[in-house]
Amino acid sequence: MDEQATILSGDARQQLKLLGTKSVQLIFTSPPYADQRKSTYGGIHPDRYVDWFLPISSELLRVLKPRGTFILNIKEKAVNGERHTYVLDLIKALREQGWLWTEEFIWHKKNCYPGKWPNRFRDSWERLLQFNKLRKFDMYQEAVMVPVGDWAKRRLGNLSERDRIRDESRADSGFGKNISNWIGRDMVYPTNVIHMATETSNKGHSAVFPRQLPEWFIKLFTQPGDTVLDPFAGSGTTLFIAQAMNRKAIGIEIVPEYVEAIEAKLAFRKQPQLV
Numbered sequence: 001m002d003e004q005a006t007i008l009s010g011d012a013r014q015q016l017k018l019l020g021t022k023s024v025q026l027i028f029t030s031p032p033y034a035d036q037r038k039s040t041y042g043g044i045h046p047d048r049y050v051d052w053f054l055p056i057s058s059e060l061l062r063v064l065k066p067r068g069t070f071i072l073n074i075k076e077k078a079v080n081g082e083r084h085t086y087v088l089d090l091i092k093a094l095r096e097q098g099w100l101w102t103e104e105f106i107w108h109k110k111n112c113y114p115g116k117w118p119n120r121f122r123d124s125w126e127r128l129l130q131f132n133k134l135r136k137f138d139m140y141q142e143a144v145m146v147p148v149g150d151w152a153k154r155r156l157g158n159l160s161e162r163d164r165i166r167d168e169s170r171a172d173s174g175f176g177k178n179i180s181n182w183i184g185r186d187m188v189y190p191t192n193v194i195h196m197a198t199e200t201s202n203k204g205h206s207a208v209f210p211r212q213l214p215e216w217f218i219k220l221f222t223q224p225g226d227t228v229l230d231p232f233a234g235s236g237t238t239l240f241i242a243q244a245m246n247r248k249a250i251g252i253e254i255v256p257e258y259v260e261a262i263e264a265k266l267a268f269r270k271q272p273q274l275v
Contacts, residue, residue: 005239005249005266009259012231015252016059024063024250025138025226028214028238030073031056046079046086050093056231057094063229067138069221070099070131073107073209081119087127094131102137103130103192107213111197128194128217143219145187214238218245236262 008015031053032044044052060070074090076083091101105128112124196210214237218228228242233251239262242249249266253259 005243007233007236007239007251007253007259007262007266009253009256011254012252013055013059016056016063016231019059019063019229019250021062022065023227024229025065025068026218026221026228027060027064027068027070027231028073028217028228029071029230029232030209030234031232046077046084049086050090053090054093054097057097057099060229060231061098061133064133066133067136068133069137069139069217071105071217071221072129072131073126073213074129075123075126078117078120091129098133099131100133100135101129102132102135104128105130106193107209108193108195109198110195128213137221138223139221140219140223141189144190144216146190148185148188209237211237211241214241215245218242218247222247233262234258236265239266 008018064070074087076085076087078084095101107126107128109124109126112122115122194213194216196212198210214228214230218241222228224246225248227248227250228238229250229252230238231252233239233253235258236251236253239249239251243266251262253262
């Protein structure tokens, strides 16, 4: 692989200071969730999560390019029978810090594990929060278009000329929609719900997301040669995918064993020249 890949060992708050200002096009990361991964990351109490994260996000705001994007994979936990608000509190705090909360994607985990709780069902989705510095940012929507599907071809093929302008509700609700933009298309833009199975092998790490997840966002928000940063690199999935897609990859990881495992897989430079 020709593109540079770098893994920095240590705490994200300190290692981020080594990166240049406005040097990163995409930040894609999944930090330790509140009170999770205590054996490896110590666990952060949900009541302290925002205070813990804000010094990190301040550095992320500094290193992100003006038209770059920050994607944060995170999910609330249940505490004493109700969902804790630490993710909502974090969103509000990030906005006060200067971030724009521009979008929220939902990762539907198609193969979530069975389970039973007295007051809720099993989790089958996680948040992917999008933050930007500017309202106009780099986004390559054509790179993630999907086939329109045979269902659309069958339905559109039976429309009258009037229906081609306004497709009325089949349930007689009185609602309709203009579907002229669908006619004649083989590919369409996706929704903000991403359907992907979870990783079936943990690859030596306690929380691995599927390779397709960072790949999708790297396609959407970067081009070859751009720099992708994961400040909580974990097993290194984001770095491996970014490097394979001809992007520069920078990761930060505090657990030495994970750093060693990433180094063994990456085309690693012992003395990296940071952007």
